[in-house]
Amino acid sequence: MFSVQYTNTSLQPVATGAALTGSTQSGYFGPYHGGEGLAKGYPWRSYNLIPTSYYFDLFNKNDLRWEGTFMNVMYDRYFDYYDKSDKSAVKISRYYPQSWELADTAAWRAADLANRAKTQIIPYRIKSTNPDVNAWEQPNVYQDNVTPAVRKFDDPTATAFGTGAGTRDIYLMRLAETYLIASEAYLKRNDKATAMSRLNAVKARAERTPGALQLTNPDDVTIDEILDERSRELYGEYHRWFDLKRTGKLVDRVMLYNKDVRGVPNAFAGTGGELKILRPIPQVAIDLNTNKEFPQNPAYQ
Numbered sequence: 001m002f003s004v005q006y007t008n009t010s011l012q013p014v015a016t017g018a019a020l021t022g023s024t025q026s027g028y029f030g031p032y033h034g035g036e037g038l039a040k041g042y043p044w045r046s047y048n049l050i051p052t053s054y055y056f057d058l059f060n061k062n063d064l065r066w067e068g069t070f071m072n073v074m075y076d077r078y079f080d081y082y083d084k085s086d087k088s089a090v091k092i093s094r095y096y097p098q099s100w101e102l103a104d105t106a107a108w109r110a111a112d113l114a115n116r117a118k119t120q121i122i123p124y125r126i127k128s129t130n131p132d133v134n135a136w137e138q139p140n141v142y143q144d145n146v147t148p149a150v151r152k153f154d155d156p157t158a159t160a161f162g163t164g165a166g167t168r169d170i171y172l173m174r175l176a177e178t179y180l181i182a183s184e185a186y187l188k189r190n191d192k193a194t195a196m197s198r199l200n201a202v203k204a205r206a207e208r209t210p211g212a213l214q215l216t217n218p219d220d221v222t223i224d225e226i227l228d229e230r231s232r233e234l235y236g237e238y239h240r241w242f243d244l245k246r247t248g249k250l251v252d253r254v255m256l257y258n259k260d261v262r263g264v265p266n267a268f269a270g271t272g273g274e275l276k277i278l279r280p281i282p283q284v285a286i287d288l289n290t291n292k293e294f295p296q297n298p299a300y301q
Contacts, residue, residue, distance in 0.1 A: 001173045001174055001175060001178070002171075002172045002173040002174075003169040003170060003171045003172055003173075003174075004023070004169060004170040005169050006022045006023050006166065006167040006168065006169060007167055008157075021164055022158075022164045022165050022166050023155070023164060023166035023167065023168055023169075023170055024166060025153045025166060025168065025170050025236075026153045026154055026155045026158065026166050026168065027043070027044050027045060027046055027166075028045070028046055028048070028049050028153070028236065029049045029050070029051075029150045029152070029153065029235070029236040030045045030047075030049075030050065030147075030149045030150035030151075031045060031047055031050055031138065031142075031143075031144060031146055031147050031149060032045050032046070032047035032142065032144050032145075033045055033078070033144060033145060033149070034144055038158070038160070040077070041076075041077035041078055041079050041080070042077070042078035042079070043078060043079075043154060043155075043158070045149070047142050049236070050138045050142075050147060051136075051147060051150070051235070052137065052257055052258060052259065053136060053137045053257075053259075054256075054257035055231060055235065056098075056124065056136050056147075058228055058231055058232050059098065059232065060100065060213075061098070061100040061208070062207055062208045062209050062212035062213055063206055063207070063208070063213060063232065064206050064207065064208050065206045065232050065233070066098065068152065069150060069151070069152045069235055070096070070148040070149065070150060070151060070152075071148060071149040071150075071151040071154075072095070072096045072097070072148050073092055073095055073096075074092065074093050074094040074096075074145075074149060075087070075090050075091065075092055075093060076090070076091045076092070076093045077090075078149075079156045082154070082156040083156060089114075089115070090115060091115045091116075091118070091119075092115055092116050092119045093118075093119065093120065094119065094120045094121075094122060094145060095116070095119050095120070095121050095122070096122050096123070096124070096136070096147075097121065097123045097124060099124045101123075101124075102123055102124060105121050105123060109121070122136075122145075122146070124136060136148065137259060150235075150236065152235065152236060153168065153236060155167065155168045171237060176202050176205070176234075177230075177233070177234060177237075177239075179198045179199070179201050179202050180198070180199070180202060180226060180229060180233065180234075182195075182198040183195045183196075183198035183199040183202075183221070183226055183229075184223070184226050186198060187221055187222075187223065187226065192218035192219065192221045193218045195218070195221045195226075196215050196217075196218045196220070196221045199215060199221060199225070199226065199229060200214050200215055203215070203229070206232070206233070223247055223249070224249075227243060227244070227247065227249060227253070230243055245277060245278075250268075250277060251268050251275060251277070254267075254268075255267070255268075268299075269299075270298070270299020270300060271299060271300065271301055272298070272299070272301065274298040274299035275299055276299045276300070277298075277299070278297040278298065278299070279297070280296065280297055280300040281296055281297055
């Protein structure tokens with residue numbers, strides 16, 4: 001419905017040491033792969049924005065968005081996933097089996113020993129009683145390839161490493177989000193039946209087996225269910241912080257699901273007993289405001 005669009009013809013000539021003018025979206029939301037990048041046939045990743053175990057837990061075997069979002073089978077040359085239609089003779093470097101695949105890892109390797117004999121299998125780990133020992137959680141010291149790679153924004157046509165050389169569009173608004181907004185609006189009107197219908201429209205498109213993801217009880221439509229569906233559908237599309245803030249779920253969900261914040265006492269505590277729900281206004285912006293009494297946001301004063 002609305003996107004920032006890029007084409008090969010829009011990219012400016014490459015200057016020595018300069019970034020291009022295309023999209024850098026493919027560089028975010030995934031683990032670092034190493035420093036050689038396109039020379040070795042894999043994309044650059046910043047590793048700053050990596051899914052938590054909460055996000056991996058949202059999927060089941062009937063949700064096509066699992067494979068649509070993640071590169072759960074990584075070939076020796078990452079881009080072979082896109083470039084080679086016949087992968088019968090392509091060796092696999094890493095395999096990330098999800099929870100419903102755990103029992104099949106030995107059979108999976110044996111099914112194609114020629115290409116899988118040396119594959120590093122990094123399985124989903126069933127949650128333990130310790131919430132900090134969860135499935136595919138990036139450790140505090142970031143390591144390469146600990147979690148499945150996010151392929152949702154991959155651009156195998158990019159011609160430079162770690163720069164704005166991508167030509168894939170960046171979506172600012174799309175139809176699935178409109179259905180999710182409608183579901184939330186109907187829920188707030190207490191019209192749960194219509195809210196469920198709008199939510200199911202998104203789920204239906206993502207189903208491997210028709211009906212497998214559908215809700216059947218309107219009472220199952222809650223703001224948490226809608227937020228979970230927004231996670232599955234809109235991952236990496238720059239909505240999450242705003243979604244959690246406006247729905248009043250920021251503190252609860254961050255403290256439940258973000259391992260880096262969960263262990264910090266009073267992580268959201270600010271000055272004057274206020275919680276850090278809003279972000280601070282940069283002092284330079286306040287200084288430039290003609291209203292010299294313009295206040296800082298609560299919790300930062």
